[in-house]
Amino acid sequence: MSCCGKQRQQLGSAPPVSRPPAGGGQGKRSLRTAFAYFEYTGTSSLVVVGPVSGKRYVFDAPGARVAVDPIDKPSVAGVPRLREVFGPV
Numbered sequence: 001m002s003c004c005g006k007q008r009q010q011l012g013s014a015p016p017v018s019r020p021p022a023g024g025g026q027g028k029r030s031l032r033t034a035f036a037y038f039e040y041t042g043t044s045s046l047v048v049v050g051p052v053s054g055k056r057y058v059f060d061a062p063g064a065r066v067a068v069d070p071i072d073k074p075s076v077a078g079v080p081r082l083r084e085v086f087g088p089v
Contacts, residue, residue: 037086
């Protein structure tokens with residue numbers, strides 16, 4: 001009977017997992033990239049439908065801030081009376 005070397009043992013082991021380095025601020029960084037935030041500067045209310053995701057973004061009053069899916073960000077940025085802001089209030 002021939003030996004398979006250590007190939008069988010290697011097949012059963014899980015591949016190495018890449019983990020982010022430890023340190024503060026990791027949660028904040030991923031939260032910022034998870035959404036883009038827009039604030040409504042108009043005078044009533046506004047509903048925007050993301051052309052890529054199909055999600056409805058409801059700005060119910062002046063000053064309302066809404067989290068927008070990053071795939072819709074370029075389109076939403078072109079809507080009058082919306083401005084990108086750092087995050088939720």
